Each structure stands twice: as structure tokens, then as C-alpha cells.
Amino acid sequence: MSRPIRSERPPTRTNPKAMRRRWYAGRMRPLTSVVVPIRGEEPPSPAFLAALGRPGGPDGIELLVTADDSTPAAVLAAWEAAGARVRTSPEPRGTRQREAARSATGHVLLFLHADTVLPGGWREEVEGAIASGAVAGAFRLAFEGGGARLALVALAANLRTALTRIPYGDQAPFVRRDAYERLGGHSPWPLLEDVDLFRRLRREGRVALLPDSVRTSPRRYLEKGILRTALTNRWVLLRFALGASPVTLARTYRS
Helix, strand or coil, X not given: CCCCCCCCCCCCCCCHHHHHHHHHCCCCCCCEEEEEEECCCCCCCHHHHHHHCCCCCCCCEEEEEEEECCCCHHHHHHHHHCCCEEEEECXXXXXXXXXXXXXXXXXXXXXXXXXXXXXXXXXXXXHHHHHCCCCEEEEEEEECCCHHHHHHHHHHHHHHHHHHCCCCHHHCXXXXXXXXXXCCCXXXXXXXXXXXXXXHHCCCCCEEEEEEEXXXXXXXXXXXXXXXXXXXXXHHHHHHHCCCCHHHHHHHHHC
């Protein structure tokens, strides 16, 4: 695990709108850094970009994309054209997210999958949770289409998150930068690095589950089968709890 990164520690309570105005006037860092880990063919969709907002503009958003080295050049160029700072690496997803967070400048770090669309007003919800004292948090989960069975999968995921305060990566988890650095960031794993991070974060303070939902792609469920995918997810989590290696589990999950 890498050393915590030294940085200026921002205040934990402040006025989010005032912070955005001060940043845009050039007097402080962007408020929110959005880190997107991608793997292979994942260009930004119009819905993703419209929901995110304009990186570098008055909303105070910084967009960082961390890609594995199998990502085509055309996909990387599409992210750069959208205003992202892009870097590639052969390292596992957890390591890539940690390195991207290290280069970020925001007070809040939000980790977002490329096939997940944020809700309207997401910045105000995230900033409000942090301003109210939460150390981290996430949105509720919903699927883009998929019918009643996927709605039940999302309901179960939201109940699990409400009980455990451990969201998954497809729920757009966010964290106060100083807390992330204090814990050393994501573990260098290809899978379950988000679960591990929030197991540690919930000991640091309150983890907020926001009222709005992100919309994520149901592609994996539809391609592999809803029941099979749900059971695989539970099996991977059980084996992880019993001490199985995330490297081994990643092969099971992606097979």
C-alpha cells in the first residue's frame, strides 16, 4: 500500500456554492475531481457527458480518466476531446484509480464507471453530504431499462448499501480527499477495491447514501443472465469475505 499523500487539508464544512465561485475566480482548487477507470472500448456517451457537466467550467469539475493499456487510441482521444485528463497504465484498476486520485486537485473525489450516468443535481447532493459532515458516500443504484427483475436487483443492492454502508463502484462512490489520503487510497487490486476502501472509510466517519439514483448499464446482466450474474456476485463476495485473493476472484468474475 502506498504512503498517504501529503496535501493541504481542506475544511470539512463550508458552503459548496461559495467554494465553486471562489474556484472559478482562480482562488482555489476545483471542488470535485471525477475519476473514471476504463477498460477497452468505453468512449464517453452523450448521456454520460450531459449528466456530468463541463469539466473545467464554472461547475468546478475535474475529469480524470485512467485506462488500461488495451484501450484503443480512438477511445482515449474521445475522452480527451470531452475535457478529460487521460493516462494509461497496465496496472490493476485499484492502482490506476489511486494514481489518478493522487494527481487530482479536488477536495472531493468521485469514482465513476463509464457506463453509469449521474442524476441531475449530483454536485449539490455530493457537496451537501460532505458539508453536513459525511466522510464519504454514494448514490442509490438503478438500471437503464431491464424491467422488473433488474429493478429487484437494484432494490437489493440499495438495501445492502443502507445496512452495510459499503457501496459498489457502479454507485458513483465519493470520498473526502483528506480521508482518502489518510487511508492510503484504493488497494492495488483488479476487483473489490471499492468494497475494501469503504470497509475502511466507514470506520472514519459517516457514509451517506444519497436519495437519488445513478443509472447504470444492465449489459452484463443481460449478456450473462440476470440470475447467474446476481449469484456470481454473491459468490465472489462470499469468497472474498472468507479470504480469497481479489486477483483470483477477478478471473472468476470476468469468465
